[in-house]
Amino acid sequence: MGEEAGSDDEFDRLSAADDVSSGGGDDDDVDDGRVLEWELGIPSGEDLTPLSQPLVPPQLASAFSVKPEPARTALDVHRASQTTILGLRRGAPSSAASAALRSFSPFPPAAADETVEFEGDDPVPTGESSGKIPLFGPISPCAESEEAEPSTPQPDDSSDDHSARALKRPRLVWTPQLHKRFIDVVAHLGIKNAVPKTIMQLMNVEGLTRENVASHLQKYRLYLKRMQGIPEEGPSPSDHLFTSTPPATQSLHEQHVHTPMQYAIPAMYSMPVFGMAPPHGHGSPITMVPAVHNQGKGAHRALEPQHPYAAFSERRKDWHSGNSFGSIASYPHVTPKNK
DNA sequence: AGCACAATAT
């Protein structure tokens, strides 16, 4: 679809022009925190959108209720790049960089209806204590337009380094889409094999844990039990999620588990995966992206998986009633957790 | 280790 071909001339011109940068660094050497090699072929400052100019036109922004990001100064950018470079040098795959890449995995538009959300919760887990501190600082304020916490300019560092914040994975919200995937998987597995681990694997949702699935499965089983107990009774109103998706017909093909259906067939969607893909490179991982979820008390931050183009696609029209969802267009962002 | 299930916590 959107093949945007820049002219080769452009490339040449740019790469030629870019060694204007810091004097005469030897090529593959690092100079002043800059790896000149990496700068080959990227646009020079003049070609980029000025910092003072918002990426999203105000009109568009207001149309989607997106509040403009605070203006960045060159200093901000410089600091960010410093951080990134330091992270890279240190060998720590600067989660910023890797996260950015990871979250950039395209999801086949056809299957794009899948959606997962995470209820945001305070990223500040009150000094956690014992042993699960990450080895390296997760979030670096760089590449991804971190609209995470723009309000607090924070001297950044206190933070980044060993913040447990990246490890505390947000609460999963079982959206109809996600639940449907769950149901599909369970249905295709048959009762026998529908166990948390397997389900989790076949669902192939990035960030989804066995515990998530186990918990949901537990609840789902209760629902099924209740249903077969008194099939007469209309399902309890508390079951909208379940009722909106018909119970998995488990007796389908009990035995041959190996019809893992679309999701599980990796080769089908060949997609450019940068560096690291989900552990066994399953096909179409759902990635999470921050969104705004309004529920009860305040606006929670939520992460919902979607493909990079999601911002341009229609906001779930097949959404089941009752979900007041003020999702905002968002950029690919940090994907929670590593398994 | 992994699962089911119940109880409890957030």
Add this chain to the structure above:
DNA sequence: GATATTGTGC
């Protein structure tokens, strides 16, 4: 109320 976490038994 929806999920997460924990504990127990298998």
